[in-house]
Amino acid sequence: MRLLIVDDHAEVRDLLLRSLRGEGHEVAVAATAGEARERLATSGMDVIVLDVALPDGSGIDLCRELRQEGTSTPVLLLTAHASVAERVAGLDAGADDFLGKPFAVSELRARVRALGRRGPALRPLxxxxxxxxxxxxxxxxxxxxxxxxxxxxxxxxxxxxxxxxxxxxxxxxxxxxxxxxxxxxxxxxxxxxxxxxxxxxxxxxxxxxxxxxxxxxx
The missing domain is CATH 1.10.10.10 (Winged helix-like DNA-binding domain superfamily/Winged helix DNA-binding domain)
Known part of the structure; x- marks a missing residue:
C-alpha cells in the first residue's frame, strides 16, 4: 500500500517509516500540513496516518479540508489527547479511525492494514x-x-x-x-x-x- 505519515516529530516519522516499509508498504512522510498537501497533490495514497497537533495547523482541520475537496482516502488520526470531544471532532471532520499516543507500533500496523482493506469510504453528500x-x-x-x-x-x-x-x-x-x-x-x-x-x-x-x-x- 501507499502510505503517508504526517507527524512533526522526527522520531515518530522515522520509527513508522522503518516499521511500515518493513511490511512492504511504500511510505512517504511529511512534517507539516503544508507538506502533506504537497505530497497528496502529486501522488495518491491508500491510507493517511495524520497527527492531530501539527506546527502549521490541526490535523483535524486538514482532514476536514481533504473531505471537502472530495478525497476519500482512509485517515487514521494520532492524538495525544484522546478525549471524547476530540474524537467527535475528528469523526465530524471525516476521520476513519483514532490511535492515542503513546501507541504500540504493532497496533498501528494492524489498524493501517484494516483501513487499507476497507479502502476509500463512500461518503455520500x-x-x-x-x-x-x-x-x-x-x-x-x-x-x-x-x-x-x-x-x-x-x-x-x-x-x-x-x-x-x-x-x-x-x-x-x-x-x-x-x-x-x-x-x-x-x-x-x-x-x-x-x-x-x-x-x-x-x-x-x-x-x-x-x-x-x-x-x-x-
Missing amino acids: VVRSGEARLDFRARRAERASTEVPLTAREWSLLELLAARAGRFVSRGEILELVWGGEADATASLEVLIARIRRKLGEGVVRTMRGHGYALVVD
Whole structure:
C-alpha cells in the first residue's frame, strides 16, 4: 500500500517509516500540513496516518479540508489527547479511525492494514430516507422540507451509517468510533437512536437485534 505519515516529530516519522516499509508498504512522510498537501497533490495514497497537533495547523482541520475537496482516502488520526470531544471532532471532520499516543507500533500496523482493506469510504453528500433529507456537507437535515436540528454526535452516527451504504454496523464499532469505546456508552447509543428516529422518522434507522444498526436509504 501507499502510505503517508504526517507527524512533526522526527522520531515518530522515522520509527513508522522503518516499521511500515518493513511490511512492504511504500511510505512517504511529511512534517507539516503544508507538506502533506504537497505530497497528496502529486501522488495518491491508500491510507493517511495524520497527527492531530501539527506546527502549521490541526490535523483535524486538514482532514476536514481533504473531505471537502472530495478525497476519500482512509485517515487514521494520532492524538495525544484522546478525549471524547476530540474524537467527535475528528469523526465530524471525516476521520476513519483514532490511535492515542503513546501507541504500540504493532497496533498501528494492524489498524493501517484494516483501513487499507476497507479502502476509500463512500461518503455520500446527500442522503434521502423517507421524509428525511440529510446534506452531510452543509450539515443540514430536513424532514418533510422542514429543517431539523441535529447534534454533532447525531451527525457522526448518521455519517458512519451512511458511509456503509445501508449495511448494518455493529454496536461495538459504533461505540468505538462515535464514543471512543466508553464503557458506559451503550445506553447513550440507544438514547441517540431513539432521538434520531423521533426527529427524522421511525423508519430512518433499522435495528438488527443483538448486532447493530443501518441507515435506510431510498
